[in-house]
Amino acid sequence: MTLAKKIVAxxxxxxxxxxxxxxxxxxxxxxxxxxxxxxSTVVVPLDSHAG
Known part of the structure; x- marks a missing residue:
């Protein structure tokens, strides 16, 4: 390896x-x-059924 290549490397x-x-x-x-x-958490009411 020449000196120039060593310098470049x-x-x-x-x-x-x-x-x-x-x-x-x-x-x-x-x-x-x-x-x-x-x-954040998703809160679902316990009494959410229809009827």
């Missing part, structure tokens, strides 16, 4: 590591299911 490795370190984590952009973060 080293620069590419450094740029790749820098880009990976500077990129945000995927979980940073995660949004919960509901905007306020609480869970």
């Amino acid at each position: 080293t620069v590419a490795l450094i740029l790749g590591a820098t880009a990976a370190a500077a990129s945000p984590a995927p979980a940073d952009n995660h949004m919960p299911v509901s905007p306020d973060g609480s869970q």
Whole structure:
């Protein structure tokens, strides 16, 4: 491997590591299911039959 190829490979490795370190984590952009973060439940009355 020539010196020029070693330099290019080293620069590419450094740029790749820098880009990976500077990129945000995927979980940073995660949004919960509901905007306020609480869970909603469905409430059904016990005496809901017709008649």
